[in-house]
Amino acid sequence: xxxxxxEVSELVEDSLPxxxxxxxxxxxxxxxKSKTGLIGLVIVLIVTIIGIxxxxxxxxxxxxxxxxxINKPPAWLEGxxxxxxLGTDNLGRDLLSRIIIGTKVSLxxxxxxxxxxGFIGMIIGLVSGFYGGFIDNxxxxxxxxxxxxxxxxxxxxxxGVFGPGLxxxxxxxxxxQWVTYARLVRGEVLSIKERDFVxxxxxxxxxxxxxxxxxxxxxxxxxxxxxxxxxxxxxxLLEASLSYLGLGIQPPMxxxxxxxxxxxxxxxxxxxxxxxxxxxxxxxxxxxxxLGDWLRDVxxxxxxx
Amino acid sequence: MAxxxxxRLLEIIPVLLFIxxxxxxxVFWVGDPVALMLPEDAKQEDIENLRSxxxxxxxxxxxxxxxxxxxxxxxxGKSFRYGEDALPIVLERLPSTLTLxxxxxxxxxxxxxxxxxxxxxxxxxxxxVFVTGFSILGKAMPSFWLGIMLILIFGxxxxxxxxxxxxTWAHLVLPSITLGTAVSxxxxxxxxxxxxxxLQQDYIRTAISKGxxxxxxILKHGFKNALVPVITIMFLQISTLVSxxxxxxxxxxxxxxGQLLVQAVSGRDMAIIQAAIFVVAIMVILLNLLADLLYxxxxxxxxxN
Numbered sequence: 001x002x003x004x005x006x007e008v009s010e011l012v013e014d015s016l017p018x019x020x021x022x023x024x025x026x027x028x029x030x031x032x033k034s035k036t037g038l039i040g041l042v043i044v045l046i047v048t049i050i051g052i053x054x055x056x057x058x059x060x061x062x063x064x065x066x067x068x069x070i071n072k073p074p075a076w077l078e079g080x081x082x083x084x085x086l087g088t089d090n091l092g093r094d095l096l097s098r099i100i101i102g103t104k105v106s107l108x109x110x111x112x113x114x115x116x117x118g119f120i121g122m123i124i125g126l127v128s129g130f131y132g133g134f135i136d137n138x139x140x141x142x143x144x145x146x147x148x149x150x151x152x153x154x155x156x157x158x159x160g161v162f163g164p165g166l167x168x169x170x171x172x173x174x175x176x177q178w179v180t181y182a183r184l185v186r187g188e189v190l191s192i193k194e195r196d197f198v199x200x201x202x203x204x205x206x207x208x209x210x211x212x213x214x215x216x217x218x219x220x221x222x223x224x225x226x227x228x229x230x231x232x233x234x235x236x237l238l239e240a241s242l243s244y245l246g247l248g249i250q251p252p253m254x255x256x257x258x259x260x261x262x263x264x265x266x267x268x269x270x271x272x273x274x275x276x277x278x279x280x281x282x283x284x285x286x287x288x289x290x291l292g293d294w295l296r297d298v299x300x301x302x303x304x305x
Numbered sequence: 306m307a308x309x310x311x312x313r314l315l316e317i318i319p320v321l322l323f324i325x326x327x328x329x330x331x332v333f334w335v336g337d338p339v340a341l342m343l344p345e346d347a348k349q350e351d352i353e354n355l356r357s358x359x360x361x362x363x364x365x366x367x368x369x370x371x372x373x374x375x376x377x378x379x380x381x382g383k384s385f386r387y388g389e390d391a392l393p394i395v396l397e398r399l400p401s402t403l404t405l406x407x408x409x410x411x412x413x414x415x416x417x418x419x420x421x422x423x424x425x426x427x428x429x430x431x432x433x434v435f436v437t438g439f440s441i442l443g444k445a446m447p448s449f450w451l452g453i454m455l456i457l458i459f460g461x462x463x464x465x466x467x468x469x470x471x472x473t474w475a476h477l478v479l480p481s482i483t484l485g486t487a488v489s490x491x492x493x494x495x496x497x498x499x500x501x502x503x504l505q506q507d508y509i510r511t512a513i514s515k516g517x518x519x520x521x522x523i524l525k526h527g528f529k530n531a532l533v534p535v536i537t538i539m540f541l542q543i544s545t546l547v548s549x550x551x552x553x554x555x556x557x558x559x560x561x562x563g564q565l566l567v568q569a570v571s572g573r574d575m576a577i578i579q580a581a582i583f584v585v586a587i588m589v590i591l592l593n594l595l596a597d598l599l600y601x602x603x604x605x606x607x608x609x610n
Contacts, residue, residue: 145323148590152548160570161331240447241552268461278450285445
C-alpha cells in the first residue's frame with residue numbers, strides 16, 4: 001500500500017502539465033497496479049447489478065412460506081437441495097432469494113442517505129468556510145453537538161419517535177452523517193480561499209457565488225467523492241445494525257440485518273440463516289472500502305489516511 | 306491549565322443546551338401523552354385538567370423552559386414501563402455498560418498495540434499484509450454479526466461459554482471480544498501509521514547508528530514516543546465503543562444501558578430515552594475532555610490556549 005502511494009505522487013507530478021489528457025490513462029494504470037482497487041470495483045459492480053435486477057435474479061419468491069422446506073441446510077450439506085442453494089429459513093423461505101432482494105434495500109439506503117448527507121454537509125461546509133464569523137461558529141457548535149452523541153444513540157431515538165421504516169432510516173442516517181462532510185468541505189474551503197487564484201479572482205471583482213461554484217467547488221469535489229464512497233459503507237453497516245435491532249427495515253420488506261435477526265434464535269438448528277447475510281454485508285463493505293481507497297489514490301493523492 | 310479547563314468546561318454548555326433542545330423537540334413532536342394516560346371514555350373536562358396539570362397547554366418555548374429546569378434537577382419524569390423515576394433506572398445500568406466498555410478496550414489495546422508495532426517494523430512483509438488485511442476485515446464486518454458467529458462457535462458448537470445475561474466473568478468474555486475486535490481494527494491501523502512516522506525520525510537513525518539493541522530501540526525510543534498518539538487514539542474510539550456497546554449488549558442480552566435503551570425505544574418510553582441520551586452524551590463529552598487533558602500531560606510541548 002505504502003509503495004503505491006509514493007508511486008502515485010510521482011505519477012501525478014510527471015503528468016501535471018498534460019493532466020487532463022492523461023487522466024483516463026492514469027486511472028486505468030492505477031487500477032491495474034492496485035489489485036485491491038480492481039477487486040473492489042468488481043465487487044461493487046456485481047453487487048450493484050444484483051441490487052438493480054434483484055427481482056429477476058431471485059430464483060424463488062423471497063416471501064413464499066413453505067412448511068415442507070423448513071430449515072433446509074445449504075446444498076453442499078447432507079439433506080440440502082441444489083435448488084435452495086443457501087438453504088431455507090425457519091418458515092421455509094429460500095435464503096438465497098432473500099439475500100438477493102436484501103441487496104436492493106442495502107444499496108438504496110446506502111446511496112440515498114449519503115446523497116442527503118453529502119448535500120447538507122456540502123452546503124453547510126461551503127457557507128461556513130466561505131463566510132466564517134458567526135455562521136461558522138454556529139455550525140461548528142452544531143457539529144460538536146452531533147459528535148457528542150454517538151450516532152447509533154441519536155438514530156435509535158429518532159426511529160423511536162417517528163417509527164421505523166425505509167424513509168425514516170434513510171433520513172436519519174443522512175441527518176447524522178452530514179457532519180463528516182461539513183467538516184471536510186469547510187476545511188478545504190478555508191485553505192483554498194487563501195490561495196492566490198481565489199484572491200486574484202476576488203480582486204477582479206468576481207461575485208461570491210461565482211467564486212464558490214467556479215473556483216472552490218471544483219477543488220473540493222475530489223475529496224468529497226472519496227469520502228462519500230467510504231461513507232456508503234458506513235451507511236450500509238448502520239442500516240444492518242438498526243434492522244438487526246428491529247428498528248430499521250420492517251418485514252415484509254427484506255434487509256440483511258433483518259434476516260440475520262430472524263436467524264438469531266435458530267443458531268443451534270439452522271446456523272446458515274444468520275451466517276450468510278453477514279458474509280454478504282462483509283463482502284459488500286469490503287468492496288466499497290477497496291474502491292474508495294483506490295479512488296483516493298486516483299483523485300486525491302494528497303489525502304493519506 | 307485551570308484557565309484552559311474552565312474554557313473547555315464552558316464550551317460544553319452550548320453543546321448540552323443543544324442536546325437538551327433536540328431531546329425536548331423530539332418528545333414535543335410525538336405529541337400528547339394524555340391520550341395514552343387516560344381511559345378512552347374519559348370526559349373532555351378530565352383531559353383538559355390533566356393537560357394543564359402537565360403544563361401541556363402552554364406554548365412550546367414555555368414548555369421547553371420547564372423541561373430545562375427539570376433536567377437540571379435530574380428529573381426526567383417517570384418511566385411508563387417501570388413506574389419509577391427514569392434517571393435512577395438509567396444510572397443503575399451504567400456500571401455494567403462501563404465494565405463491558407472497559408474490558409473491550411483492554412482487549413482492543415492488547416490486540417492493536419503489538420499488531421500495529423510489529424506491522425510497522427516489518428513494513429510490507431507478509432505479517433504486515435496479514436495485519437492490515439485483518440484490520441480492514443474488522444472494519445467491514447458488522448460487529449453484531451461477529452458476536453453471533455462467536456455465539457455459534459463457542460456457545461452452540463463447543464458449549465464452553467455462556468451466550469447471554471451477566472453475573473460472572475465468563476459472561477463478559479464473548480461480548481468483550483466482539484466489541485474489542487471491532488475497536489481494535491481502526492486502532493491497529495492508527496498505531497501502525499504513528500509508529501511508521503516515528504521510525505523515520507532522526508533520533509531513531511542516530512540510535513540505530515549508535516548500536517542500540519533492536520528491542521530497546523523499538524520499546525524505549527520508538528514506542529515510548531508513539532504512546533502519546535496511542536492514548537489519543539484510545540480515547541478517539543470512545544464514541545465507537547459506546548455505539549458498539551449498545552448493539553453488542555442486545556446481541557448477548559447483556560443488561561446494560563444499550564439493552565435498556567433499545568427496549569425503551571420499542572416501547573416508546575420517553576423518560577428513559579431522554580435520561581439515557583443525557584447520561585451517554587455527558588459520559589462521551591467528559592471522556593473526550595479527559596483525553597485532551599491527558600494528551601497535554603503526556604506531551605508537555607502542547608500549549609494550552
